[in-house]
Amino acid sequence: MYFDVLMPVALFAVVVLATLLNGRIEKRLKGIVEEKEFRTRDAILLVAMISIAVSIIVVIPQYAIMAVFLFSYSTLLYMFSYVFSNVKKTSAQAFCAAFGLAAATAGIVGVIFRFSSWLMVYGAAAFFGLAAYAFILVIYEEEKPQTKERWYLGTLPPALFIFLYLFYNGTPVWFPYLLDTYGLAFAVLIILYLGTLFNWKNALIFAGLLTVMDIILVLFTGTMISAAKHVSGLGLPVLVSLPTIPLIAGTQGILYMSLGLGDFFFAGILATQTLKRFGKQTAIISTIAMCVSFAFYEAYLLNSTTFVGFPGTLMIITGWLPIIVYKAFQKKTRQLIKKK
Numbered sequence: 001m002y003f004d005v006l007m008p009v010a011l012f013a014v015v016v017l018a019t020l021l022n023g024r025i026e027k028r029l030k031g032i033v034e035e036k037e038f039r040t041r042d043a044i045l046l047v048a049m050i051s052i053a054v055s056i057i058v059v060i061p062q063y064a065i066m067a068v069f070l071f072s073y074s075t076l077l078y079m080f081s082y083v084f085s086n087v088k089k090t091s092a093q094a095f096c097a098a099f100g101l102a103a104a105t106a107g108i109v110g111v112i113f114r115f116s117s118w119l120m121v122y123g124a125a126a127f128f129g130l131a132a133y134a135f136i137l138v139i140y141e142e143e144k145p146q147t148k149e150r151w152y153l154g155t156l157p158p159a160l161f162i163f164l165y166l167f168y169n170g171t172p173v174w175f176p177y178l179l180d181t182y183g184l185a186f187a188v189l190i191i192l193y194l195g196t197l198f199n200w201k202n203a204l205i206f207a208g209l210l211t212v213m214d215i216i217l218v219l220f221t222g223t224m225i226s227a228a229k230h231v232s233g234l235g236l237p238v239l240v241s242l243p244t245i246p247l248i249a250g251t252q253g254i255l256y257m258s259l260g261l262g263d264f265f266f267a268g269i270l271a272t273q274t275l276k277r278f279g280k281q282t283a284i285i286s287t288i289a290m291c292v293s294f295a296f297y298e299a300y301l302l303n304s305t306t307f308v309g310f311p312g313t314l315m316i317i318t319g320w321l322p323i324i325v326y327k328a329f330q331k332k333t334r335q336l337i338k339k340k
Contacts, residue, residue, distance in 0.1 A: 002302035006245040007257050008295040011316075014184055014264050015287050018191035019271045028083060029196045043202035047209040050262075054217055057227045062234055069236045070165065073182075074158035076189055082154035089145035092153060093138045099156040100134030103127045106164060115171040123167030130159055169235040176241055176256070183237040187261050191268030203273040207317060210266060214311040225309045228260065240264070248302070257298065263312030270320050278327050286323040293319025 038046070057065065085092070107127030110119040137152055161182065168174040198206065217224040231238050241258040248255040267290050275283035297315040301307055 001299070002244070002248055003246075003295070003299040004244040004248075004257055004302065005295065006242045007240075007259055007298060008291040010184065010240060010242060011259065011264065011267060011294060012287060012291040014187050015191075015267045015271045015290070016284065018188045018195070018268045019275055019283055019287070021188070022192060022195055022272045023275070025084075025192065026196055029193060037199050038197045038202045038206075040202055040205055043198075043206040044209060047206060047213055050210070051213050051217065054227045055223050058223065058230050062230070065231060066234050066236065069231075069234075069238065070162060073186060073237070074162060076186065076193065077157040077161060078154045079193075080189055081157050082149055082151060085150045085153040086148050088147070089141050092145075092150065093141045095153060096134045096137040096141065096156065099160055100131045100138070103134060103160055103163070104131040106160075106168070107131065109173065110167065115168070115173070119167045119171070123163070126163050126167065130156075130163060165235070174235060176243075179235065179237055180240050180242065183240040183261060186237055187240070187264035187268070190261060190265050191272065194265065195269055195272045198269055198273060200273050200277050203269055207266070207270060207313075211311070211313040211317050214313040218309055218311045219307075224311075228258075228309075232258070237261070244302070257302075259312060263316065266313050267316045267320075270317070274320075274324065278324075278331075282323065282327055286320050289319035289323050290316045291319070 087095070104127065107124045110123045110127065114120050134156060137156075140152075164174070164178055168178060214224065228239065239258045239260045241256045243254050243256050267287070270290065271283050271287045274286045294312075294315045297310060297318075301310055
């Protein structure tokens with residue numbers, strides 16, 4: 001019997017990290033959206049927009065998709081870097097130095113291994129230029145230290161991401177290492193950012209409608225699977241692909257399992273709202289239940305030839321729902337006892 005523990009563990013790690021960070025940085029992130037929250041109508045519209053986007057993405061030219069995703073990811077990286085850039089001088093210098101070393105390393109690796117002439121010439125120039133820019137910022141911070149937000153610190157993460165994608169995509173360095181690294185990072189950032197827009201009521205509506213939509217698009221129309229294949233061919237971090245543990249060897253090598261960032265986001269929203277509603281302990285228990293449920297479904301898929309794909313939302317919510325129903329019933333019972 002085949003089974004996998006790595007993807008469920010990755011799902012658990014991302015959701016728990018995002019849930020714990022949410023309480024610490026939510027106030028600052030709410031400032032970006034001006035303390036706004038989704039209304040019921042907004043949650044319904046979001047599900048409708050996701051459905052429409054998935055349905056039409058299969059006919060959109062790949063270069064247009066690539067441009068949209070690169071812009072969206074770069075904006076997300078810049079926003080988080082800028083919002084949290086009001087740090088001390090030493091922290092800002094360490095941040096710049098780290099990105100300078102990362103860019104220089106990427107340039108050196110491209111020159112040494114010569115994955116392509118494109119990477120060796122233009123890529124090396126881009127990476128070394130970015131490294132020089134980062135180290136200049138280290139000196140600039142020494143001369144003119146600041147304590148407010150610094151726009152120039154926000155430019156480093158998106159610039160490095162775009163250069164790595166453009167020059168390393170299609171090389172052994174990008175898949176699976178950089179692809180998964182960025183995929184997991186974006187999963188956490190998306191949960192943290194969009195999680196501030198939800199409350200308990202509209203999160204339940206969103207989760208229910210999204211699960212129904214996912215079931216239709218995966219099991220009945222197959223649109224979700226077609227869209228995933230269309231986008232994943234570009235090497236964009238729209239999903240996380242991890243080898244199964246224990247390893248499963250197939251005719252084409254080691255088997256990799258993939259989970260879209262939307263499913264990570266879905267689980268993260270459920271966990272963060274559970275934390276606010278029922279507390280930390282219940283949030284952790286519900287996250288464990290989600291991951292255990294996901295692991296059972298995944299094991300079934302690994303041993304079945306019936307399904308090419310399966311709705312990740314259904315795999316996740318099946319574990320979450322019983323915990324929440326029990327906690328809600330327990331809370332209601334306690335309230336009734338107090339009234340008596």
